[in-house]
Each structure stands twice: as structure tokens, then as C-alpha cells.
Amino acid sequence: MATTTAKTERSITGKKDLTVTIEPRSKQARSLLPDVIDQLESLTRFLKSLSDGDTTFEVISLSKQSPMTAVLRGLRRTKVAAKKRVEGRAYTYRSNGTTTDRAAKALTALASHKKLPSYVDPYALTHLRDFADDLGKTDHTATVTANGETFKVDERLKEQIDSSLGNIRIAYTSYTGELGRLNAHGSKWSFTIFPPAGPTRILCYFDSKEIEAIRSLVTEVVTVRGRAVYRGETAWPVHIRVDTVESRKSAPEGFWAELPSKLKDHWHDASDADKFIACMGAEVA
């Protein structure tokens, strides 16, 4: 019977899949499902941040016995032509191994203290660090097998990530962009904003009490304000702990094209303005 299960697992597990095994470090440590879900969540965030497209992950095999083993497969979302749609589905998901390759290269570089590939940004490293951190808190360790190589996720890896990331800086700031990827499971609820220019995305953690307000803003353009965490020299935050989220009013059609005439309407009384400018100096209008 055991042989049959093994064969079945082998047949569904592809070369480009990623296997993660989570095991307790001591006999006292127990694998509780909510903890494991949180840990897998951090791992999938790491994998997602390595992918350059619209990639998501499917758990194709999960063994809940100790040690817990999960097999993850990367799926790339692709648009289906209108004529070929089945049951009106606009997208299909195809197996994609790019992220597994990248994860293997990133972990190899970290383990050997070599230069990280360009696609491994502080954002991705922070998620991997979260994964190692979550494991440490529950007294677990994990091994990740990707591309035939096995990597240990433990305190040592966390230290390597920290040395690669550099110092933590914290600042209160704001970012504007489209709100998407609402994630309301696990212990850290989050959404991502996608600014129209600059950083491609910013992960925002929010208080679970605000879920209804946040849900109503999905796909809206918002300005988030809060405590941003920066690592090393990077000028973009790895995440923001959100205090306020404000929906942005859209500019009317053709607003920019008509800007010079609109500016005249919004110009304050000319004589007052001239006095004001004279008082403030040349760099103010």
C-alpha cells in the first residue's frame, strides 16, 4: 500500500515542483495546522516575489503527518482567446518552473555567500526571512527541495539573509497605487499596492478589523499611509504597516490636456498672489 502511495506521488510530482518539509526540532514541538499555513504563506510570498509574471502556487500534495511535506507547483496565468473559452473562463493556469529555478539559485547564492541574482530583491528576501522566522517561533525547521537540491531553512539562513539585507530603517510615509492581492488568511493580513510608476508593488499589512473597508477598495487607486520598513540601501520599503487607506478621486477625462486653462481657473487673486510670491521668494508660484 505504501508503495502505491509513493508511486502516485511520484507520478503527480514534476521536476519543476518545489517540495518543502517542515519538522519539529524537538519532541515537545507540535505542528499545528494554522502555524503551518502561516509558514507556507510566507514561503509562497517569497516564491511569488521571485516570479516576473502573474504566477500563483498550487499545493499538489500535502502530507499532514510529521514531518509535514507539501509539494508546490508554480502556475502562470495566461489569457484565453475569446473563441477558445470554456465556461466563459478568461484565464487558464499553466505549470511553470521558472520560479522553482529562481528559488534554487537564490538559496544556493545565500548558502554560499555569493552575489544574489538580480531578481532577488529585498522584498523577496524579507519573505524568506519571515518563513525562517515563523519556523523558529514554533521550534520547527524546514528543508526546501528545488531542482534536485535540498536547502535547510533555519537560524543560519536567517542570519545570511540579514547580512545580505543590511540595516532596518523605519519611516512614516505614503504610497499611492492600485489596491490588489488582498490576503485575509494567516496571522498577517495584507494587500499589495501597485503604483503606476516607481516600485512595482508594495506589501501592506493591515489590522484585521479593517477587512470590510479594505475589501471595498480592491482594484481602486488608494493612498496608504503608515510605518514603512526599509532594508539596507533600498529606497523602496519592503512593507508598510498601514494606518490609513484613502481612496483617490479620478481626474476627469482629458484633464491634463486642458491643464493650462484649468490652471487659470485655480489661480488665486492676481494682486494677492504677486505679493505672496514676492514674500516667499523665487521658488514659489
Add this chain to the structure above:
Amino acid sequence: MPVTPISSSPAWERRLPKESIYIDSCIWIAQYKPDELTDEQRSGISWLNEQISMGNVIAVASSLLLVELLTVSAELIEIAYDGRKGLLVAADDAICHRARELQQKCYADKQKCLSNLDALHLSTASVQRCQRFLTLDKTRKNNQLSPLADKQYLERLLGLKIVDPTTLEDQKKLDL
């Protein structure tokens, strides 16, 4: 077997514009006083405004605009930089750190500095990875560097193109 993702992505698609252009506050000021602009500058700015309106380029600016354009209603600035066609970037400590580095580098290389405002505008454009920085600023005040007069040096330092509105018409050739 149908494949179902464990966490579905929202059905949004990003249509990124081809280019983001940083618009210095002097361009806004110039639009109040079009008589002080040359025909080429006027035509360049109006062409750029159309491109932004059509969503072909993103207009980026610093939140410094709110204190530099005191006679324009804040509402107009907020609407123009609504996070869709225009983006107002907070002059936060990451930007200030970059501006400080920029000023120190300029002094080390040229024994000259950028004004605080120029440094903040240029570092915002650089942090936001804008491809172009649109300005009219070519006068060197108090032996300081100015974006247009010291264009080549600053372009090399920041990795972006500093452009005068008169050259904007040439951008058409770049198929924005």
C-alpha cells in the same frame, strides 16, 4: 484535472505606460505664464500634456509641489496626480537621504552644490526610476549646479535624461 490556484489573484491587469516623466515645479509655474515661453516650449508642454491625458506617459512629481505652488489650489494638484495618470511622491526620508547623498557627491566632484529643492526633485525622479526629468531650470544661482546647465554631469550621476520642453517634440520619434 482542473487546476485551481491556492490563492487566486484579483482579475486586474496592469497596463504599464511606456515611460514616466518627472515634471519639475517650474513647468507648472510656466504654464501660468505661457507668454514667457517660446513657441517650441509651449508646443512641447502641450504635447506632453496630451500624452499624459491619453495615458501614454505617467507624470511624476514630488509632494514638494504642494508648498511650491502655493497659489494653486491643492485640490487641482491632487486631481492631476490622482495615482492613475499622475503620481505625487511623498518627500519622505528615503528621498531626503538620496538628496543628501546627491548633494555630497556633487560637492565632492565639482565643489558645487545643488539647491535643496533641486536635489529633492532630482532624487525623487531617480528613486522613482523616471526616464526623463522635464525642467526649464538653467540658471546657476550662487555658484550652484543647475539641472539644465549641468545636464551631462547630472544625467550620468542619476541615470536619467534631463530635458527642456523645446526638445519634447523630438520625443514623438521615440513613439511614446
